[in-house]
Amino acid sequence: MLHIKCPHCGMRSQNEFSYGGDASVKRPQLGSEVSDQDWDNFVYNRKSLRGKHWELWQHLFGCRQWIKVERDTATHEIFNTLKANEEIS
Amino acid sequence: MSQDFRLKNGGLIDRDKKISFKFNGKKYFGYEGDTLASALLANGVHLVGRSFKYHRPRGFFGAGVDEPYAIIQLYRNGETEPNIKATEQELFEGLEAKSVNCWPNVNFDVGAINNFLKIFLPAGFYYKTFMWPKSFWYKIYEPFIRKAAGLGTASIKHDKERYEHKYEYCDLLVTGSGPSGLASAYAAAKNGANVILAEDKSRFGGTLLTSDVNIGNQTGKEWADGIISELKEMPNVTIKNRSQVFGYYDHNMLVMSERTSDHLPKTKKFHPKQRLWYIRAKEVLISSGSIERPIVFGNNDTPGVMLSSAAKEYMRVYGVLVGKNPLIFTNNDSGYETAIEFKKNNVDSIILDTRKNPKSEIIDEAKNLGIDIKYSYVVVAAQGYKKVKSADIAKISEDKEELGKIENIKCDCICVSGFWTPTIHLASQSGNKTQFNKDIDAFVPGSAKQNEKTLGAANGVFTLDETLRSSFETGHELSKKITNNDNKVSFPNVIEKKSTTHDKFWCVPLPKGKNYKRFLDFQNDVAVSDIEIALKEGYRSIEHVKRYTTLGMATDQGKTSNLNGLQLVSKIENKVVPAVGHTTFRPPYSPVSIGAIVGREVGKHSKPTRKSPMHLWHEKNNAVFVDAGVWLRPRYYKRGNENLFEAAKREAKNVRTNVGVCDVTTLGKIDIKGPDAAELLNRVYTNAWLKLPIGKARYGVMLREDGIVMDDGTTTRISENHYHMTTTTAQAANVLSHLEYYLQLVWPELNVNVVSTTEQWAGAAIAGPKSRDLLQKLFPSLDVSNDGLPFMGYMEGDLFGVKARIFRISFSGELAYEVNVESDNGNFMWEKIIELGEEFKIQPYGTEALSTLRIEMGHVAGSELDGRTIPYDNSLEGLLSKKKDFIGKRSLSRKAFTADDRQKVVGVVPLDKKTSIPEGSHLVKDSNAPLPNPKLGYISASCWSVEHDNPFSLAILKDGKNMIGQKLFVMSPLKNKIIPVEIVSSHYVDPKGERVRS
């Protein structure tokens, strides 16, 4: 079970969180023209990287905040966590 | 029966406490502190079961967790448990145990014929033997395997025992209380660290209990006892015996099973049988020691052949002789220690040493005691069927290829030592890159992936002095890193006998003309010949060889077999062992009961049960409940001998003719506040929300980004910047997370707050033509006329002193209202509604009537909004705004979603107006078409229409819009039904929706 540092609450066990997928995906602006390909990329296409990866988690049974977690998908090592409003550098 | 093999003195058992027990129906005696194994051995019982594949007689091979085959079925306090190691099961008064893998009994076993048919059970026998002919599988092979295989029988009764889970955090977790565990735990604890020390056995001390050493002028055991009693007094230390750390998971999470009650005749009141600990440790010190390796020789599985360390442990800990005429077969000095122990107990043994001319303090001691030692000698084969009676021995050439003349010598046990294998299971599980240590012919931990360190014998360090020194040091260093303290404990003076190097010999060659079975894996009956066949057949990867031959599998996980198996593969393949590599060690290290893993999450505890504030009233009024997510909801209220069908019909009919009341507390409710609340709703729902007036409700549908309907419900504008959203019962939690996702990550600029208020409000739906009259009685001072409170209107009122919210919304298609009060007043509201509704013939109705009402009205719900349908499919396309963008809108222009013959919800009526239609059935054009019959759609929900008094269903049907009036067939192979049906509009009742506006 992973041990995740919630930027709001501190170190918590994985079973307090729910997984939210790739954090680098940006939703197209509402009302903007979006090509089929761009929309497919937003909704469906994911890289499923092996290695370092920014992903979203929600601290569901805690502060309910969505957070960004930099994790190695192969080793499960967690390098960094950010608040929802902090940009991935 | 007398304990013929019990020593007069010695051991750590309590000879004042005699215990009676039964094995295979026969009564025996032992002492408190015995294991089932030691007590049986004290009584001279060596035959404990039959082997897995060949049903060969099985005895005891080890003295603890290393035991591969003394597995029994245990009977305790009216319950039975399979797969228990006799070497681990502590004796208690009244214990009963039986052998497994034997039929009809352990002494005469029909399956032993497999032993003579072993030519048919070679490596990969699962894959070969039972393949042909195919027709034999169900009737002959499978029943045979089920009867013959397995390590006991699981009980099919409900387990009445209680199991607990515990979560713990510590600075240092130390796994094992041998010398390295004690020293490191002690050093760390004295330096202020929070320490958990876990010991698998009932006694602390590990090898200190069985070895002749001197630490600080004390025996090993005295020193261990002193450390343990000091640790027990320290508030920063938790010490647990009978507790095995069996799994090492990510981020230094380890799981330990504590056998709190298995050593007692029955579990004490309010105590768990077992407790599972989830331990998050900053640092882990693996001090799990090592397991002695067997040497492979002919018939080395005969009862009476065992590890020399086990023989020594039975003497020193249990005061039991495993034999009175022992033969010791060793390639290192450990066998000598066992021989010396025998000699101290006045038993003469013969040592066969594979080495030519070894010299050490221990060997000198054995010589001085007059023990008979034969150098360059090996055991070729054990003789005897159910028990060792003699051994064929021979001199072996220097290159270890040629055997001399075979001699037969009498003996009643053969104690084997092929040197030591570090127990690296936990380190390997943690992701440690283990490496091969040529000096000890075994793998040891290498570079760590997580915060762990392996100490002592588990790290390949076999001298006490070095073990203690490095363990004290490591315990100190790691604790210093955490606590910043620098309190050192003094290092005791250690005296131990020096040993010399071992011989790398591990397998005795077969003598000419003999074809003895030489076993590698005792639990899975894997012999040298099986591996040879597997390699001959082309298996190369050690992982494949493992699966094909079952070497190192099952509960044993290769504890005694792993390295000899690797030695063999590397010899045949002419590779070095590290190049062959070892298979993955998987948790659990040793079996853990399913009960412990499940813990308290059984029956009603497997998920929370949520009840509405009106629950007691429902109970008192004969409600029959149904699980709706985690909620319990009344399904119907039983009157007399009514069944579900009759009750639901009565309740639904009463809504259509008079008035009914339904508990709708379970609906999800979300409070939405902030200046941008309307903007959020406008983006989340598919229809327009910016112009909803205060005091009005609106129905809305929300999509996922892929265009699939996520949920529906009504949202009401309570005041300028305050909205009350309702969701379906099932989706309440997901919708809240969905809103939070967009507010926190996508549109943080929106100034809105959302919070769940599902539990804060109790809700009652009042539905039926007389509902307005009832509402007027409930709120006499309000104008609830069609003008005062029109359809989709909202007002606040005073319900006899209780603040209430009144929504004019309808799920049943009738004139209807929903009243919400704070949860504490829910029951008051409910009883008032029932009391004042009496004159209007009110009846409560449950979810079954609720479904009937919505289905015949054609209102889509969870069974249509099933995560596969878009708004069009549900005839909700009228709610799609063309003027604005919303979540998921772009996906709706996908080709498949705009296809001309896109599926759509329709109504389905059986032609005979009698046969009810099973939900989930398929719709086809031709019931006689060859399979696979093209499916046109499926039945999503069925009811008995109370308005038309015939069956009615909703279906999602391909090209639904053009299918009205068509005749199709409903097919349900599960219910064996073919029903001719007509497709009708999904709005079977009041298609214009006049009633809700009346």
Ligand SMILES: [Zn+2]
């Ligand atoms: Zn948090």
